[in-house]
Amino acid sequence: MAEMSEKYNTKCPGVKRLMREALELAEATEEYCARPLEDNLFEWHFTVQGPKGTDFEGGIYHGRILLPKEYPMHPPHIILLTPNGRFEVNKKICLSISGHHPETWQPSWSIRTALLALIAFMPTPAEGTIGSLDYTPEERKVLAKKSKTWVCSQCGEIASLLSSTAAKPITEEEKTVLNQIAFKGEEQTPKPPVELVQEVETQSLESTEPSTGFLDQLTEILVALLVGAIGIFIYRRWNHFTASDTEL
Template identity: 75%
Template sequence: MAFEGKYNIKSPAVKRLMREACELKEPTEEYWAHPLDDNLFEWHFTVQGPPATDFEGGVYHGRILLPTEYPMKPPNIILLTPNGRFETNKKICLSISGHHPETWQPSWSIRTALLALIAFMPTPGNGTIGSLDYTPEERQMLARKSQSWECSSCGRIIEQLSTVSKPPTQEESTLISQIALKGEEQSIEKKETEEIVSTAEEESREVTCDEIETPESIRQRVTISRPASSSTTANEVQPQRATMSSSEGYRNLVIWILVVAIAFLVYRRLYLI
């Protein structure tokens, strides 16, 4: 690599990436990563599928896009090999990726991101951005097919890994488990928040105009017909009429109070909220 003439080697990002490129120069059994010859801020990587999972035996290739503010800002990770866990050619939503800059720590590195990616593969997608929930059979089939996958820039990806094993240290394992847990918690919290909002909207739904009874329907429902008996005398009919008139006046008053109240609620619903 001869990036000295192309980049400002005094830049913190350039110094950091050149140091990481030297540290990751030798491939391992778990991963391989290298910057492109003409772009220090774009890396290609290959990771081995985690053993004892649906991805065992799989070899997965992808891109890492690093911001010029790295390591103060996180990278974006894109997988190119079909795998059944992450969408291809789409930025993955992880707590160590550009989707969550608030959780990124400058002490993390490309190696940390690769190890965390391997650890994330067997975890549930839970609907996060770029996640897939293929069946175990489909993932195992894709793992077998991945062994013959080739990158137009890097060639056959299975040849990039070596037989040298360099598993995570105890400190890295603890850190990665915390990263994975945080990522899953964020997904669960987001899902619970959406459910709470949906329930609140349903419970706060008020009566619509279609559900409001009209004054005419109210009159038809409450009006009571009380025909006079044929044997009623003229003296008896007169007090009955007076009583009925008083009752009807009371009913009408109640009806109009209800109509005004309903109209006020409709006006408030449509214009004041």
């Protein structure tokens, strides 16, 4: 941290906040650990344990957290590197606590909050959201076993990064925050009720009927005028030839 103090402006709110969080997360736990890269305070690597009682139990998953210079006013981007069957690897995850949803981010949230939210979201349905996968339970369990031997090019074997130390209990405030995140997390555009869709479709059909009838009437009128014009032309030509024959 001393090197970080020399490299970055410690008076900057974002730097001050990240250095404080780095101290708070300095000791690894059995559930998660996270620390900044040695040469970049704004990129962190993290490791989380798969939630117990789920398809991810026993798995160890590693990823990156990319923090904007405006942190904590702007949210971080979260990227998983270990194949897991829930989130695409090397792709920014779409959560209300990530950079995909800056409108729902709150400066009071932290990297620990992001890690807790990520763990909570692993067993939830993918529902086609950005960066999500919907592998079968069997596939996820196989990946959970393989994850124990996964190696990060910068952090080494991820299985050794976690410890046996119990994580700090989740506070009531954090529970409230996680519930909010869980509610808003992977929002999609809400689908209208079936009744509303049917009503809209009925209205659309009804609204097109008068237009179709008008076009049919217009077509009939044009055809009638065209036939009439042709009839007049033929009649005049016939009269012209008749008059010529009479003169002769």
